[in-house]
Amino acid sequence: MNNISNKAAIVGIGFSGFSKDSGKTELHMICECIKAALDDAGLVPPDIDGIVKHSDDATDEHSVTSSRGMGNLTYFGENRWNGAPCAMVLRAAIGVTTAAANYVVIYRAVNEASKRRMRGSSRNMAQLDTGDLLQWTYHAPFGLVSEAGRVAMIVRRYMHEYSINSDQFGWVTTVCREHGAKNPDGIFYGKPITMKDYLESRIIVDPIRELDCHEETDGAIALIITTAEKAEKLKQKPVYIRGATQSQVAGTEERKGFYRPAISDLPEMKHMGERLFAMAGVNPRDIKVAQLDDSFAPLVPMQLEELGFCDRGEGTAFCDGGNRIRVGGELPLNTSGGCLGEGHIYGVNHVLEAVRQIRGTSSAQVSDADLVLVASGAGGSTSGLILGGSR
Amino acid sequence: MVMEYIPGIPILRPYIDLDNQGFWDAVKQHKLVFQKCKDCGLFVHRPRPMCPRCLSTAKEWVPSEGKGKVYCWVNFVYANAAYPGIKVPYPVVVVELTEGVRMISNVHGVSQEEIYIGMPVEVVYDDVADDLTLPKFKKQEV
Numbered sequence: 001m002n003n004i005s006n007k008a009a010i011v012g013i014g015f016s017g018f019s020k021d022s023g024k025t026e027l028h029m030i031c032e033c034i035k036a037a038l039d040d041a042g043l044v045p046p047d048i049d050g051i052v053k054h055s056d057d058a059t060d061e062h063s064v065t066s067s068r069g070m071g072n073l074t075y076f077g078e079n080r081w082n083g084a085p086c087a088m089v090l091r092a093a094i095g096v097t098t099a100a101a102n103y104v105v106i107y108r109a110v111n112e113a114s115k116r117r118m119r120g121s122s123r124n125m126a127q128l129d130t131g132d133l134l135q136w137t138y139h140a141p142f143g144l145v146s147e148a149g150r151v152a153m154i155v156r157r158y159m160h161e162y163s164i165n166s167d168q169f170g171w172v173t174t175v176c177r178e179h180g181a182k183n184p185d186g187i188f189y190g191k192p193i194t195m196k197d198y199l200e201s202r203i204i205v206d207p208i209r210e211l212d213c214h215e216e217t218d219g220a221i222a223l224i225i226t227t228a229e230k231a232e233k234l235k236q237k238p239v240y241i242r243g244a245t246q247s248q249v250a251g252t253e254e255r256k257g258f259y260r261p262a263i264s265d266l267p268e269m270k271h272m273g274e275r276l277f278a279m280a281g282v283n284p285r286d287i288k289v290a291q292l293d294d295s296f297a298p299l300v301p302m303q304l305e306e307l308g309f310c311d312r313g314e315g316t317a318f319c320d321g322g323n324r325i326r327v328g329g330e331l332p333l334n335t336s337g338g339c340l341g342e343g344h345i346y347g348v349n350h351v352l353e354a355v356r357q358i359r360g361t362s363s364a365q366v367s368d369a370d371l372v373l374v375a376s377g378a379g380g381s382t383s384g385l386i387l388g389g390s391r
Numbered sequence: 392m393v394m395e396y397i398p399g400i401p402i403l404r405p406y407i408d409l410d411n412q413g414f415w416d417a418v419k420q421h422k423l424v425f426q427k428c429k430d431c432g433l434f435v436h437r438p439r440p441m442c443p444r445c446l447s448t449a450k451e452w453v454p455s456e457g458k459g460k461v462y463c464w465v466n467f468v469y470a471n472a473a474y475p476g477i478k479v480p481y482p483v484v485v486v487e488l489t490e491g492v493r494m495i496s497n498v499h500g501v502s503q504e505e506i507y508i509g510m511p512v513e514v515v516y517d518d519v520a521d522d523l524t525l526p527k528f529k530k531q532e533v
Binding site: 136137138139141142144145146148153154203208213250258259 | 394402403404405406407411436437443462463464465466467468469472473474477481483485492493494495496497503508519523525527
């Protein structure tokens with residue numbers, strides 16, 4: 001396959017501490033993160049000539065560029081929706097491999113916990129959801145408004161078709177919090193939970209419990225991408241982009257599809273995985289660690305099935321007891337804690353953690369973590385990466 | 392039980408355009424219609440400008456029997472994850488109509504404990520505002 005595989009690499013990372021109240025503006029946080037990422041890579045601000053951001057981010061490339069003393073940009077743009085994190089890396093890789101830019105920074109900065117709350121008022125909810133007015137038309141008047149509600153709908157059907165009890169999803173959160181408890185930068189450092197905690201947590205949208213849901217977080221992350229050749233001359237061990245793709249299929253709706261023949265699966269994720277493994281020239285059993293979309297815990301077993309780590313309907317059994325998905329198991333998941341155990345930086349923290357795993361600097365390090373899969377945007381517009389320590 | 396919309400908080404309204412106006416106009420007159428392709432006969436919901444199967448733009452609004460089954464359901468319990476203008480708890484259902492299309496709606500007259508996947512339902516009309524009617528469902532009388 002003629003593609004960008006192995007032609008670009010992540011060379012710098014910078015991140016704020018994750019918290020419930022950053023005490024800073026998003027712009028402040030992201031300026032610090034970009035500085036940290038430049039220092040990490042051994043670059044200076046004028047080296048950056050490309051920026052890829054998230055369309056929901058409160059900051060823009062103009063204010064970021066002028067605040068950071070960067071030079072002239074030749075490449076900039078943004079990605080949308082929950083599937084943006086890996087897609088932003090893809091976009092950056094396209095930029096550097098086509099020589100549209102030399103060094104591209106991607107970033108995400110959110111004050112979701114302290115200021116820009118997504119939930120709790122009709123105004124904010126309308127702002128959040130009107131990105132897809134036509135889908136909104138058939139959901140919102142009936143009260144189907146929150147992401148928890150839309151996820152609950154596909155999860156109910158998944159439970160129905162595969163005879164799954166919602167208690168079984170608790171292992172995902174328990175293991176993510178176990179990993180997050182080891183992560184000094186996360187909001188749940190030193191705070192693991194037990195299955196008993198999970199089972200006692202309140203229902204949010206039946207069948208979704210509170211401990212199935214990501215934790216609202218303040219924080220920011222910046223990553224710098226360049227070509228593989230340039231990467232090999234910089235400070236850090238390059239983290240090569242072995243595979244990168246977005247995925248949308250017939251019937252994909254941004255906020256979960258309810259009109260296609262089945263709603264109990266994630267066809268975008270299946271399509272994404274097939275393409276990703278082909279690009280990277282590897283298969284699921286080669287993957288040492290995976291950072292999956294855990295914005296809601298039940299999405300994790302569904303992704304394990306779609307990505308070929310287990311058979312259809314076997315995802316919850318794979319997670320049962322946690323031994324196969326914790327560090328030391330056959331496929332450790334979300335080793336920073338992910339959105340459930342580290343913080344909700346909308347899945348960009350999953351890309352960050354994949355880099356730390358390959359560098360060998362994770363707080364829950366997996367030995368020989370030379371191939372890491374990242375997935376974002378389960379159930380809607382999806383994207384994914386396979387990152388590697390060699391090419 | 393009936394969905395209780397809380398006075399003073401605006402009801403979230405459909406975004407009506409040239410492609411879906413027929414659906415909402417019919418609902419206002421207490422009729423349920425679906426878009427049907429004039430060429431291949433496929434029923435389509437949500438309404439779209441072009442048939443996703445045969446790519447025809449020739450389409451018509453065809454009355455629905457208004458009957459179907461609950462395909463899936465959830466129950467909004469926690470207010471911060473629900474719409475503030477509707478009293479919690481409130482269930483939301485996906486109904487699969489006999490025409491083969493699905494729609495999001497609510498079920499009136501039953502408690503959440505009584506809702507199950509496969510439950511037969513039929514359409515009722517909820518005049519939620521002077522100028523807005525929503526198609527809802529009730530348990531089908533056998």
